[in-house]
Amino acid sequence: MIKEDQTRWLWYPGDFEIRQGLLQNFSREERSYDWPAYWNMDDCHKNVKFKRYYDLADETSFVVHAVGIGYAEVNGKKYPFGEKIHCASGKNKVRVFVGNTEGLPAMYIEGEVIKSDIGWAASNFIEELPAGWSALYLTQDRDPNKVYFATETVQAVSVAECQGGVLIDYGRAIFGTIAIKKLNTAKPVTICYGESDAEALDIEMCYYKEENAVADTVPRKRAFRYLFIPELTPEQVEIDAIHEFIPLENQASFHSDNALMNKIWDISVETFTLCSGLFFLDGIKRDRWIWSGDAYQSYFINQYLFFDEDINTRTMLALRGQNEIKQHMNTIVDYSILWIIAVENHYMMSGNVEFLKQIYPKMKSLMDYLMAQTDELGFIYGREKDWIFIDWSEMDKDGTLAAEQVLLLKAYNAMIVCGSIVGENTAEYSQKYTVLEKNLMTYFWDEEKGAFIDSYQSGNRHVTRHANIFAVLFDFVDETKADKILKNVLLNDEITQITTPYFKYYEQDALCKLGQTQTVYQIICDYWGGMVEQNAVTFWEEYIPEETGNDVYEMYGDPFGKSLCHAWGASPIYLIGRYFAGISPTSPGYATFLIEPQLACFSELESTFPVKNGSVTLKKNKDQLIVRSTKEGGTLKLNGEAFELAANQEYTFELANELAENLS
Template structure:
């Protein structure tokens, strides 16, 4: 080697060598290194972090040094033989243990093994669970444990003195069973592979009520877990883009994370795979929720260029909706007629909801068409709304239908709240439409009642060990129910395995569902009092409602930075507010 080359520092020598290598060997590189291909390849939006379990919840059989698994690891097998957990199968039986990782996660499992006597793989069974009892369950019809959407129960081989990474699902608990007879399995580490978008929580909420603070944070975390390649509704099951389910999720993203490309990416996917006159996800309301999300997304982000990309599809969709009004000014929507699962048997309530959704989506469509310089479509939308308002269906005691009637203006909010929403507290609430029930109660001025509903309903999940909010929850399930973070004792009801309905009976029930996050944006909007009144957050109105709280403070993301508020209730009952924000944002008090 030329001596002059050695005079340069080691860093330069490495770079120079790489340059020479790339020039001389480019023709021999495999296709994966081709620059043209690399430019078009997708990059991962998520990162991976490795977490040790926090507790061994249960064990059986011959197991020694199990506490080693609770220590942070480095993911590397080694020859030291120190600090390994031993599981032995013998004539007395085969060992198993149940690990608790402390909170709901999305991802898989990394198993690092030691050096046993014979260098051959060992067979184990791995079961993931969102509850302790799900991780203990077999796939069988009694309690409906499944491998739908994501494999959560599998038999695999782990290598001798090596590492295996397995699984891609939503879970908190993992059970490991040694399958091979007369075998010793040595485990150096068993770590969760936590896969998520590494993004900051820009929005915040803190008040004098620690339960409300925890509910706000749990809703935010639930949606964060579902912000994967696309915006999913559930990380264990329903790992799909359900457009209606996206609306409360996007409301949470707007309040917590601000702009994130997972939203337009998911909206565009739904549009591109749904040629008209088809309905998104086969459900007419879900196409209407797409319009409402587009309106809300534009209000928060003010991205006119993106909105213009929706113009042709939006105009055609609005035209299709207008055609679904009959001579009596009633909606006559086809496709699946659906609000949410708990209301799915109340056909009159669904009809009331669909009539309301037509009013809301066509009104939002008119607003968007004016922005898009399409006055003719805006005019047709307004005319259709005027017709629809001439016919008001009966919600038939459906809180879902009553909430939408109130939000659409078809029924006075105070009447909907008094006659339906406020009846029997949070009973007959649902995790998805609970958001709109809370919004309708706020419109009626019943902030006190809404806060009580949040504490009872969403707080009820936390009381049962939830760290994320569930696909559905029913207060009638709570009586004599065990917690999800404990093995159910005899005489107790298994809230996960014994409950559920419709498509989510038993363990198929998702315990991390983004559509259940409604209290998070609701608390930001109505307790902190922050609402967007001009596109792109150019103007924000702040009108707090503390009710029984002594203070509430927090932040709200805008395209220009954070708006921060702190509200304190004084001795005379008046509220003192300290508000700050970017100069580009006009604050209206």
Template sequence: MRALVLLIYVFSIIQFPATVKAQEHLNERSFNGQLIEDVITRAYVTPVKIVWQSDNQNNLVQNSQVLLTPFDGQLTTSGKGMCVLKSDDDKTASILLDFGKEIYGGIEIAAAIRGDKKPVKVRIRLGESATEAMSDCIDNSIPGMGSATNDHSLRDYTIELPWLGTVEVGNSGFRYARIDLLDKDVELPIRSVRAIFRYRDIPYLGSFKSDNERLNKIWETGAYTVHLNMQEYLWDGIKRDRLVWLGDVHPEVMTINNVFGDQDVVRKSLDFGRDTTPLPGWMNGMSSYSLWWIITHRDFYLYNGDLEYLKEQHGYLSELIKQITSKIDSNGKEKLDGGRFLDWPTSENPEVIHSGLQALMLITMEAGKDISVWLNDKLLEDKCSEAIKLLNSHKPPSHNNKQAASLLSLAGMMPTEQASKVILKNGADDFATFYGYYMLEALAKDGKYSEGIDVITDYWGAMLDLGATTFWENFNYNERFNAVAIDQLPDESKFNIHSDGGDYCYIGLRASLCHGWASGPTSWLTNHVLGIQVIEPGCKVLRISPNLGDLNFVEGSFPTPFGIVKVKHIKQADGSVVSDIDAPKVIRLIK
């Protein structure tokens, strides 16, 4: 008995090492702090369809259906049941695979055992559309011309496959992969071609469901588009440019606020813009993108209420606001320098750009005023108030341009009903993927919710009709007629929606088909149809005011720092709406 008591005592005073993660253990013991944790999750995706192969006679491509079957990642010494590619002097064995949905990541090819151990050359072409995967990559200095180019990420390259081994290569944004066997008079047995999907493993806290399945799919597609762009930083697109553009970030952050809640990738990206732009520089070389940085900070704080993070911006923000206000002349006209840019469709119209920048500067000063109040900075508040008064003394026209009209309306510089007439002229014609969000916001300000729903259904819905699983960098609504969809093989007798359109930096196949700035309907449907709007920072006060239009019901959820808010709205026979709301008790709800 004494021995047992002694043993218990000894074990009670021994200090065993605490349990640590493998990353932490290896970083300390083996790598001297060199390891940096990858916040991105990897998963493997098996193709869902063989879109095309170079022959269907079982000569050059044999047993291709095996590539559609699950693979556990481990090759064996058996060569039975493999897909076999054979090329000769006259013909090349090729196959085009569809992974069913756009993803970000790379390709894994598992080459099985074969007689000759010499490495075999294959060509890999990745594509956001079937046309892109079937195209050739040409001179990168000339965007378009039927080529996506290899700018920003490789999508057309040659590699060697080992004997009885697996190769991983990437990364890019794609849905399709074409494999060509380049070596002649060889047989290449392949067990698997899988996509390596890289994404943040985070929950979808927000949701939207109505009796209109098209709207539901649009909401989901916008959320997924931004999710893919939440990589190490918040990117504009996963194929191109894979950069932090501080104007593109605003609609993306609004989607994150409404779907994923508070995410550190937002802080990391906003800080990146600040830290890589010493004043008097402009973010991304464009004055408007520094304006969007301020607006984004206002909206991010409004949703998440992180005052300590907002305080970290105080010094830079104050100096940036001083810099911006110095670009207003005595007549109240903006005189911003640097790159003068709203979006690509307006980029060659200086009068429209001035009208838009005048309004955007006023919206920025309103955001700066809100932030200065939250930071208890009276001097900065007064500076913003003076700028607001001065800017309001010059109200430029919209020039019947939808982008300009939307910003002027949101800034209070143009009557909402007049702006709506400009925005709704010819329906979805001249809508834009980026500024379409602000066009929708201007319609909501005028109470045109049904019209906004119609435009979303037409414009963003047309991308779905053309095979989209994510929303695009650019879309000309009039190009939808008799067009080759992105999930169809090229047809020279028809307009190809990917290779034949585009302009500026997104000519033809270079255009990104997964661009976060196009996600505006996701936020808009949550805020205006589901009717959840943040009134006080940190979601302490929410307004629930649904606008169903022609819908019979809508339900969904909304993330807050205090937990999930759930709402359901059902239209009654007399047109009234009955709402069921479940929210954390600490949140005050108003209607």
């Protein structure tokens, strides 16, 4: 925890994330050109005013530093930055004006009493709010316009002659740069990068290439495992990889009697760690953009691995941008809705009311933006240039679409929950919720098919998995309907299979929720296990078991279009933590939480998962389960019985006969 009186860099709240989000979304690179994201992107404010009143017992002095131009002002008198300012005892009004045309305006005040700690207001000359800050920028030498990565030097695990050049393998995925330690050649070389050896060896089609490299070349940050340098021999070259990362603490562990599962866990952790920087990225090679849909899944994985609240909030603030909404998030209607839903989940995870107060006005304006495109039945429709995505899958998108309505319904729910916490009137959302829920069931639930249909307007009564999955996940169906969905949709091979890993995530989630952990266990072993068999060091954007050879790297019509380290590939972390270990908060910030393990698939297992300010450890050894939580408020549910767990106490249960008995 950072103390309130700790000096830190301050800025207009949200601006750091918006500015860095812009830079992040501009960092995509492909075959010698840059590829800035193709949607309208906000930037931070360019001039900001900070204000604070002090009632001083004694005179004091301070020095204001800033990134940008401007001045400090005490009781109306102006001073340049960097100058020691003396302040008399008594009441003082201190203001700091900072402008920065090239980046984030920020300030840092050195002083004993007057300093840039908690208590400053920041204004964009329209709204005055508590100033923004980040735990990553606490000292004067940390410019919040720069990202300070920790680095790790990685040596090659193999340097081999190949195709008339040198192929270097670092044995793991690197997201960083390189340090050339030896380059014995007179002419500059071309360094080809690859997530796979096939990509690095393809001089034409590899994504990244450093041309005309010489000994002191330091290329930009890139993702790779392999380097290939044509027309060179292993003796001529020695290159270290410099992996760059923002340190995150892994708060979870998993070890079982199933070696494949253990490997899947480890690779999931590696994958997710790589994709977690200032923000949740979709993948480290491609796109490196902040996608709201991908981020949504990452928030859940984070909850069971790092339990890092800051990366969640940074990602949410970057995605949402400034107050004025000009376009849906990443242009996608469902991504806007998922963002709202995610805020509620973050609140349940963190219990952070301060953040909710900061973000609620932006939830509200986004909800207004969404409500403006609903019809007389309360159904949301797409407007020109809106992308009604849901999934790449074939869907009957004639008229309004069921899956969007289910999401919207959940978003109203999120508004009601979050609005109530911050003391806002949520009556409008309740009323909209009621109408939409009724109409969703009336128009989209097909009793005969026992499932939600995509479109009621087309007359086709076409069923896909998507709306049904969301309805299960968000608890919009009773047990009877849930059973029907399970039978008629999720376990029905005649319903088109989910083909994207993005939606596979939601599908596994729903299957687990409906008690199909055994099925999901098998899917994890098969699907993720399939990648392990292919010697994956990170999990891919997509895995198609039928593909062989270099075909596995192809995606979007590009021979190396597939990202081999993709955040959503790490979903086993969430599935294991949420359903196999069975941990979830039942009140905000895990004041109370449930542990409902489903460990039948494991004979032996030892795993720890984070909860807010604590952790829960489960050890299973055949018929014995040992449970320990470092935090008060946990309830263990085992075979229908509930046990309240005291903090830091070890409880042992017998699992024989599917019955549990408290032996402790």
